[in-house]
Amino acid sequence: MRAVVIERLGGAEVLQLKELPRPQPGPGEVLVRVVCAGVNPADWKCREGYLDGFLTYRFPFVLGFDLAGTVEALGDGVNDLAPGSRVFAQSDVGAGKWGAYAEFACVSRASLVPMPDNLDFAEAAAVPTPALAAWTGLFDEGALRPGQSVLIHGGGSAVGGFAIQFARCAGARIATTCGADSASRAQALGAECTLDYRTGDIQAALGRWAPEGVDLVLDCIGGGSLPEGLDLLRPGGILVAILTLAPGDAGPDHAGAARRGVRTAVAYSRMPSGELLGRIARLLAAGRVRPPVLDLLPLADVALAHDRLQHGRARRKQVLRVTG
Incomplete structure (x- = not known):
């Protein structure tokens, strides 16, 4: 072969x-x-x-x-x-x-x-891999529930696109960071608020959308590209970072989170993954996820x-x- x-x-x-x-x-x-x-x-x-x-x-x-x-x-x-x-x-x-x-x-x-x-x-x-990572971050680690608010950092990525759709299916309110060229697609997938990470003040813009902070930040990018991520959470909220394994990516600041009264977690796909991928397949088959x-x-x-x-x-x- x-x-x-x-x-x-x-x-x-x-x-x-x-x-x-x-x-x-x-x-x-x-x-x-x-x-x-x-x-x-x-x-x-x-x-x-x-x-x-x-x-x-x-x-x-x-x-x-x-x-x-x-x-x-x-x-x-x-x-x-x-x-x-x-x-x-x-x-x-x-x-x-x-x-x-x-x-x-x-x-x-x-x-x-x-x-x-x-x-x-x-x-x-x-x-498979981006969808499983998004699901694990939102639900297995982030415990996202209907009515909660989530910021998805990296909504233009494959992981971020799936995360937006899964959060929409779960009945959450969704904000996302993405480039201007990805904003319209992110909105079509279900994002209520799009933030241009290249030019905008993310903390100020998100504060207008969620004045008390969001329940969950899902970091799909890593590498310190969302340095104020913990400050975007409401008290008791959680920042979940997708495991990147990129050189120099130390992951979330667990100690800093504890001092602020918020939580952190790292998400990664677990094997075998067929049971969870089967759930995702049903959403795809129903046209609820693309x-x-x-x-x-x-x-x-x-x-x-x-x-x-x-x-x-x-x-x-x-x-x-x-x-x-």
Whole structure:
């Protein structure tokens, strides 16, 4: 099979298109013929070694957290999927196995979900990691409830776009930071208040919208890009930061939060993720949530997709066409 592999950690130059043996599904696994693979910031961080505390690299290593494709073969103990079924998932790359940048991938059945009929493969591949991160941040860590107010920092990102939609579905009031070029889309997704992080005084503008502060700040960007985040919370509120693993990102100021009478938490996707992704799939199927706007690139352009994400040049979700 064709696959993008790395033989060592490093920059985008270590990405190589090679032929590898086709994997065989083990017990509880499904072999998926990958049609499209989503590209996430976690992919370039994985390529450079920032995930070495979470997984064991065995070279050659195939990157890629998100995939959509069709069922090719079933491992022992899996009998509830038919060959040819359309599915999507987070890959098992987080467990140190080969990921989504390949024509075939073995995925745990517990992570695999039938694709909604109203999505194509590229749209489905754009969903898992950003949607799971947004959900975990809002609900598992942030405990967002109907009627509460939330500031989503980074509403123009894939994670932020899903967070806006999930918060809207939950009956929350939503403000978001985003560039002027993303404001209209953020509003269409459900944001009541948009704040231009490049030019505006976020604290002053948010204070006019929520004078007592918001119940939840979801930081989808990190890296200290929202330095006054704790000051935007009402007493007892919570700031949840999406785990970025970016170099130099120390995460939220837990001690400072305690002094202010507010809370902090860090959100990350937990594996296997199929049960939660199934809930998200039902929202997608019902048309209550939409996938992000995307750029579809050939597999050979994987380095370009990584470069766009790593250096802040991606204006849309990056997705690779692997087969088909």
